Amino acid sequence: MAQSRLRSSHKEAPPELRLSNGPTRRTVLAGGSATLLGGLAMSAARAQVDPGRLRRAAVVIGVDRTNRLPLLKGAASGARDMERFLLREGFDPVVPLIDDSGKDIVTVDVFNAVAALVAPGNLDQLLIYFSGHGFMHGFSDHWILSGAPYNSGETVAVKESAELARFCGIPNVVFISDACRVPTTNTALERIAGGYKIFPASGAYLRNKVDFFFGTAPGRPAFETAEESAANHKGVFTEAFLHTFRAPWDDMIVTLDNGQEIIPNRRMEKFLLSETQVRAEKANIILQQEPQIDVVTQVDHIFIGRHIPMSLGPGRPGPSPPPEIVPARRFVRSALSEIAEFTASDAMGNQNGKLYPPGGAANRVFAVAQAEEQIYLRAVRDRADPFFAAPGVTVEGAGIASVTAPAGVALDPPEPLDMGRTAVAANLNTALAATILLTLESGFALPLAVLRDQAAHVTVEGDAVVDIRYTPLAGTERAEVFQANRDEIETLRSAVGAAVVESTFLFGGSAERDSAEDPAESLGARFAELAPFDPTLALYAAYALDAAQRDALVASVARTSAEALGVQLFDLVLLSGRGPNGLRLPEGLVPFCPAFRPGWSVVRAHDIPQPAPVRAAMPFLTDSPWSVFAPEGARILKTAIENGELP
Structure with a gap:
């Protein structure tokens, strides 16, 4: 049998072109009828969903060949596999933009395909799949199309596109990305002006849900397998994703009234984390590829595919049970979720009167995060910030x-x-x-x-x-309260700051919550209470809640922060200001531009006017x-x- 080997889509190229391994519901009315999922999302039980009545479409992009980057061998074939899967699942149309036919894939073709599907306003779900070279720039993923990097305009800005997708009127939009997410050292790409936005600007500002399936973690490469006897190479994540619907774990399956079995979006995360890692390890024992799954549709009637059991021959095993794989950054995210579940009232009820309970999850965040090279935690007892009088x-x-x-x-x-x-x-x-x-x-x-x-x-x-x-x-009433609770406040904000740097500070996404407890609700209340002590925590909370698409909680954090500080912070107004009348920024915000780097993706997505020097x-x-x-x-x-x- 031919020995398995692994090929990375992040591969050495000529020095000047190398990609670095660096640090890291609306209910839509169209023709007088509402979309099925839009109408169901508020009140219908999952068993009422009839997959045959769903109006779903997809754009499938696969790019093996770019201008001056290493040739891939599994991107186009993976896209063809995804195309066949989606057609089987009733997506119609599925628009293939795949370069195995010899045609270049360009940004305007992607935009036109997406815009044509968005325009009628009658879809229940739109899926965008990409396989090919990718990189991260400005905390936003970029997909590299045929003409890049020679033509730096031939890249797709994923975060900006997803921001516009939130207002496109389709109840559920799904992004699936099987591409590297490493920072670029390519000089032609470093100065890109945000990349190309593939969703049209609707101007409606009535929000829908966007789910993300990234094949690897921020700052990490994605891989494709290569067997000498195989006709096609395969992307590790794409294969793991498609396998989800062939051999899911029992607790992932939801049975509809008509007897069909579906795999809801929100139940896929743990399987994908496991299956991707298992496939990577089978090919190379030291290889690690950890997907990032951020699903905000916390209902079981939102799904991509049905369970179609694979044919098991004699002696072939069925679905494997969940292995005990706990990557460090996942542990950090889990521990932070535990922190968020402490409500302000619970914390204040502790016998020591502290704002935060000592030990527990926060200390576990420290213990794990300190072992991660890219996480920046500081022991505040050793490097305490002084109090100032001015x-x-x-x-x-x-x-x-x-x-x-x-x-x-x-x-x-x-x-x-x-x-x-x-x-x-x-x-x-x-x-x-x-x-x-x-x-x-x-x-x-x-x-x-x-x-x-x-x-x-x-x-x-x-x-x-x-x-x-x-x-x-020093000398203020807030300073006295801060000092009395300093250990807990410092622990929380250092842990959260570290998680933000690692893009692990995400709440309310793919967590499969079965209890009435809402960590995001506790998080918003808790951080809003902290705004008088450290406005940065209000920013962290707002960005995390915005990623979870918890708009009311973002607005609450912004409002509470403004009341406590007497001033409005640019980022909080930016994230909470997207309303029915569009995004309008008042004067007098501080600072005069986004303080946190991901805020620029929102600015670019909506073409928010900026002062000439800032532009x-x-x-x-x-x-x-x-x-x-x-x-x-x-x-x-x-x-x-x-x-x-x-x-």
């Missing part, structure tokens, strides 16, 4: 070249502190908040909100800002978790602040 910022891990403030804000000279930190105090005069530009010795710069009753603490690693936190000023600086955003501009963009913003063009 607003300002402390920087750790990098020197300060300059700090630029708008008119009316006075800055003290940088003051060296212990452990290589530097502090800058700010006098806001009558203002409650202002945006300063913090330029590091490397020339990279960070727009930062300075708040009247808070001191900011910024941690830098390399050219990336990996952590921002705020502490109440000019946008191409120079880096892949830092927080918004950091390369020197070219830093100079643009610095000049604009000095000239009074930015508040």
Whole structure:
């Protein structure tokens, strides 16, 4: 028998082109009739769903050949397998955009295919599948089509496209991506202006649900198997995904009144985590490929396929039981979920009167996360942030070249502190908040909100800002409460910050909840309560809840934060402002642009107007978790602040 070997879709190419292994319901009315799932989603039991009546369509993209990247051998064949599966499941039409016919796959063809399916407004479900080369840029996945990277415009911005998909009027949109998610070192791709958006801008702002099936974790490659005797190579994740419907575990199957067995979207995660890893390990004992599944449709009548049992020959085993595979980042995510389940009232009811129960899940987050190379946790007892008597910022891990403030804000000279930190105090005069530009010795710069009753603490690693936190000023009532609960607050925000960097801070997605407890509800209430102590936690909560598409909770966090601080933070208004009248940003937000890097995907998706200097600086955003501009963009913003063009 030919020996199995593995081929990665992230493969060595010429140096200048290498992809790096770097750090990481609406009810729709059309012609007077409502879509089936849209009408059922509010009240119908799952057994009432008739798969034969569902109106479902798909666009299937498979790209083996790109311009100057290594040739893949399993992307097109995997796309053909997916096409056949979807046709069998009643998706009609299934639009194949696959390069095995020799035709280049270009962005405009993908957009036109998607737009044609969206326009009638009569679909219950739309599925977008991609297999090919991919990378991450600005915390957004990008799919590489035939003309890239020579033509950097021939990439699909997945997050921006998914953001528009949330408002397209189709009750359930599904993205399936079997592609690498490593950062790019390709100079032709690093300066892309956000990639191509393949969903039309509807302007309706009435939201539907979008589910994600990513074949690998952020920052990691995806692989394809290659057997010498096989006619086709196969993507590990695509094969695992299709196998879900042939040999699922018993608790994944839901039986309809008509006797058909379906596999709901929300019940697939654990199987895919296991099956993908098992397949990878069979080919290479040291290989790890961990999918990321974020399913927000927490009902059993939303599904992609039926259970069609595979034919088992003599001696062939049936479905394997769930193995004990607990990848570290999954453990972190699980532990954070446990933290979220503590409600504010529960915590306040503890006999020690603390805001947070000691030990338990939070300590497990520390124990696991400290072993992960890409997670940035700090032992606060050893590196405690000092209390300050005035607003300002402390920087750790990098020197300060300059700090630029708008008119009316006075800055003290940088003051060296212990452990290589530097502090800058700010006098806001009558203002409650202002945006300063913090330029590091490397020339990279960070727009930062300075708040009247808070001191900011910024941690830098390399050219990336990996952590921002705020502490109440000394002598204030908030400082006294903060100090009394410091251990618990520091534990929570360090763990959450680490999870954000690893893209594991996601709640309400694929968790298969059977109880009435809603971790997202507890999370929103808990973090909203924390906004007066550290506004960063409000941002973390809002982004996590937005990823879970919990819009009411996002709005609650934003409202509570604004009431507590007296100012509106740009990111919170951005995430909570998408309403029936479209997204309109008021003046006076701090900072003057998204503070957290994923916010730029929302800005780009909706073409939200930005001040001219910010638009000019946008191409120079880096892949830092927080918004950091390369020197070219830093100079643009610095000049604009000095000239009074930015508040």
